[in-house]
Amino acid sequence: xxxxxxxxxxxxxxxxxxxxxxxxxxxxxxxxxxxxxxxxxxxxxxxxxxxxxxxxxxxxxxxxxxxxxxxxxxxxxxxxxxxxxxxxxxxxxxxxxxxxxxxxxxxxxxxxxxxxxxxxxxxxxxxxxxxxxxxxxxxxxxxxxxxxxxxxxxxxxxxxxxxxxxxxxxxxxxxxxxxxxxxxxxxxxxxxxxxxxxxxxxxxxxxxxxxxxxxxxxxxxxxxxxxxxxxxxxxxxxxxxxxxxxxxxxxxxxxxxxxxxxxxxxxxxxxxxxxxxxxxxxxxxxxxxxxxxxxxxxxxxxxxxxxxxxxxxxxxxxxxxxxxxxxxxxxxxxxxxxxxxxx
Numbered sequence: 001x002x003x004x005x006x007x008x009x010x011x012x013x014x015x016x017x018x019x020x021x022x023x024x025x026x027x028x029x030x031x032x033x034x035x036x037x038x039x040x041x042x043x044x045x046x047x048x049x050x051x052x053x054x055x056x057x058x059x060x061x062x063x064x065x066x067x068x069x070x071x072x073x074x075x076x077x078x079x080x081x082x083x084x085x086x087x088x089x090x091x092x093x094x095x096x097x098x099x100x101x102x103x104x105x106x107x108x109x110x111x112x113x114x115x116x117x118x119x120x121x122x123x124x125x126x127x128x129x130x131x132x133x134x135x136x137x138x139x140x141x142x143x144x145x146x147x148x149x150x151x152x153x154x155x156x157x158x159x160x161x162x163x164x165x166x167x168x169x170x171x172x173x174x175x176x177x178x179x180x181x182x183x184x185x186x187x188x189x190x191x192x193x194x195x196x197x198x199x200x201x202x203x204x205x206x207x208x209x210x211x212x213x214x215x216x217x218x219x220x221x222x223x224x225x226x227x228x229x230x231x232x233x234x235x236x237x238x239x240x241x242x243x244x245x246x247x248x249x250x251x252x253x254x255x256x257x258x259x260x261x262x263x264x265x266x267x268x269x270x271x272x273x274x275x276x277x278x279x280x281x282x283x284x285x286x287x288x289x290x291x292x293x294x295x296x297x298x299x300x301x302x303x304x305x306x307x308x309x310x311x312x313x314x315x316x317x318x319x320x321x322x323x324x325x326x327x328x329x330x331x332x333x334x335x336x337x338x339x340x341x342x343x
Contacts, residue, residue, distance in 0.1 A: 040079015057312030
């Protein structure tokens with residue numbers, strides 16, 4: 001009976017759960033994760049790293065780390081990239097490792113307007129320490145329920161890592177100052193169940209847009225170029241939906257070369273999920289874009305959900321380096337740079 005109850009408890013607890021992908025507050029600092037159409041968007045090579053620690057003050061914290069490289073191939077009007085990500089979720093330490101290959105193709109629609117379709121193929125491995133991190137009914141002594149935890153019954157094959165292939169698509173239209181894009185991840189809804197049943201990973205849909213508003217030039221740079229400093233305001237929006245969950249990020253970036261400041265709100269308070277208010281956080285960010293191509297950003301999520309700020313909020317760090325353009329001095333097929341902010 002213990003084994004039967006144990007299996008039933010496992011099945012119910014896992015198949016009824018709704019899985020969600022990790023999220024980054026600095027979503028434009030994780031361009032390949034946001035939309036595969038952004039692969040090669042810098043017209044040269046780019047290396048980036050992202051780290052997020054959410055709710056560090058409670059046991060159910062989430063930590064995510066990703067690294068990526070992408071570049072643009074002008075002879076083929078194509079962008080290619082590779083991304084590696086590892087995410088650890090909650091007290092049960094559910095760990096997901098993802099390796100992705102990305103491709104985008106650039107189409108010129110007008111003098112300064114372009115469209116980029118993109119494709120992503122990902123290998124995902126998920127694992128959880130069933131007997132190290134979880135407690136089941138057959139490990140509780142009925143005569144002493146608050147006493148020591150009994151050893152688990154190791155059933156062969158139960159809780160083995162899950163391996164999945166995920167397919168994703170995206171598209172991005174942009175001009176010198178405006179962009180709008182969308183992506184659909186896990187369109188093949190791979191099975192993520194740790195048991196013999198079926199628990200499809202829900203598809204995730206995202207819509208993102210922004211507009212760069214020039215604020216004129218500031219005082220001169222303190223270098224031999226005597227160039228004026230750039231200043232602009234960039235309102236952005238990022239809507240995403242996965243399974244029954246929906247979320248909206250809305251805010252703006254303020255760029256005063258070389259500093260970047262960001263402030264936005266995340267949530268959909270008018271649309272509760274399972275009778276819970278769907279409001280998440282106020283996000284504050286500061287970053288720097290150096291002429292060397294190095295970009296560093298830090299953001300903090302001030303939690304406004306029912307968890308409150310006692311959860312520790314969320315800390316996020318992004319680092320990217322845009323490599324020197326090896327095609328510099330050669331005729332360029334386009335001069336319009338993707339106007340998305342670095343962060």
